[in-house]
Amino acid sequence: MILILSANKDFTTNEVIKWLHIFDKKYIRVHEFELFEIKVIDKKILLESQRNSFYIDDINSVWFRRGGIKFNRLQFQNESVNKIMDETQFCLEDYVIKKLESKRHINKQSNNRTNKLLILEKAVAVGLDVPTYFLADNTDHINLGKTITKSISENIMVKSAFDDFDGILYTSIIDKHEDEVFFPTFFQEKIEKEFEIRCFYLNGKVWSCAIFSQNDEQTKIDNRIYNYGKPNRNVRYTLPPEIHHKICILMTELDYNCGSIDFIKSIDGKFYFLEVNPVGQFLGISDICNYALEKEIADYL
């Protein structure tokens, strides 16, 4: 039995599930708001929610896509009892999650939060080219027009805080100095790009797509600012073997066996590493490059 931890309406999950049907593989799909209780029946651990009920021993592989297993934690009136029971419940929950992660899996619930700063340090350590970056609380040392800023956190969707704001945190160029000191912010050297490369990684295999966004002023800095009239060209691409090799080392070091990785190919011919997202979208490149990645995932599970 395959366990899929995902969001209720995640389209990518639906596409993978269609292939599981074809392969005749049985699965359980868990939504993001499901709360599980840990029960024991005949010495075996059973997880039960309003929608699902399964023994963890019956799970052969796990795809951590979104959300994760969440537990309904009991509260007790007596504070001391509550404390000890809280600790006990945590231990059991931790055991269940780690036990599930010890099975064949795609990504891990316990490792789903990326840290851009740590990832960049590791990327440098494995020998990938990374555009110079630093944190600052002012713009004193910023080379205007040649520096970009992006969010430190990976949570790219924020609930729209202002009108006319779509809630996605885009990368942008710094074009003027700020007088005041601000919260520590991530700055990075802007690379003159020939094109961007979006890769999908699964267990040592890499599928790449070159994105020609440079021809288009609208998408030059962040290709997610989509030009619907004239979409960017997305083309099947093969990375040089040494870059491919370094990606594999980096992903192993980060303990991700699946994820999306972004590069820039600069006009001077170098491949600059930008970031890794273990739960990124990949159907776009799968479709345009005809890579059938949803089938690859279903096949692996």
Add this chain to the structure above:
Amino acid sequence: MRYFNLFSSVLLTKGASRILISDLERNVSELQSLDLYNLTEDLKLNSIEDVIKEYDRDSGEIINEYIAFLLENEYGFISHNNWDNSFNQLSFNYDSSDVISNLFLELDNFSVLHKIRSAMDTIDIRYLVIYSIRQLSKEELGELDFIFENTPLEGIEIYCPYYDQINDAFLSYLSDTSKRIYKLVLYNCDTITFSTNENLKFSLEYTKDYITIKNCGIVDLKYFNTNNSKIFESKNYNSCLFKKIGIDIDGNIKNCPLMPDHFGNIRNTSLEKVLEMAGFKKYWNLTKDHIEICKDCEFRYICTDCRAFTEKTHQNKEGLDTSKPLKCGYDPYTGEWSEWSTNPLKEKAMRYYDFKIKQ
């Protein structure tokens, strides 16, 4: 030296008199000359400078214009010293997670729908197209979605006769209760009793004409779509019949309700069994590259094809009908469209299918 690289998502289909450039990312196709095609072939083997050198001075100008055209439309890009081999060719593999993508049903009795529902326990059917010869009540239309609750069926398209009970309340009820209906076509619709700007979840079309199931199979520019899954399918399989199943008014299971061969009746066999029958899939692999005349047509990978009504002029060794669709008015050798139904050369085939010959 400069080298021209065609983007892999740009497909050039060579016809007898022209080519079709299909842009698989932007989902558009355009017609161009054979000269442009020959140039792109040259540019695969030689640098831009060498190609220009081959032509005399006047043509050199034209070559530059053609290359400017290709670059302007972003059909390709220029690299220096050599072609850029890091860019791989697109695979034209067609791999889909449906067992049956399309079930075409000529509906009279709802019991057939329950039969189809039970087949869906083992086979994934993605879309259902229903042509109804009789009026469908509000209850019947509402029931459609209910029958296919918790199945992999994603969409239902319905063609049924109009009657005066179909009003705004009726349509908004249907829109609110149905998850799968994405298109409703009302025929025999002389006056309308509903407003056409209602905000419905499905698309609503109506026509005065009496649509019969025999209206299907028309090959025309307006039905051509450029998108990668359509093109990948056409390159590998028959774009009309691949992963399609049909059930006619009498319950006979066919490749399409309009085809003569049947593989049993839904009353006494199952769709699963029919799918396993020898011969059921015989047309699935017949691509346009093997259909006479069509194989010389630049539209062959975006064409809808039709195996039910053909000109009945050719048959291959396996006994498959490899003739051009009857209801296609295009001649790839002259590059001209004309009205198919008045073409005297098609008279014999039309008489065979019992079509009225327009004077």
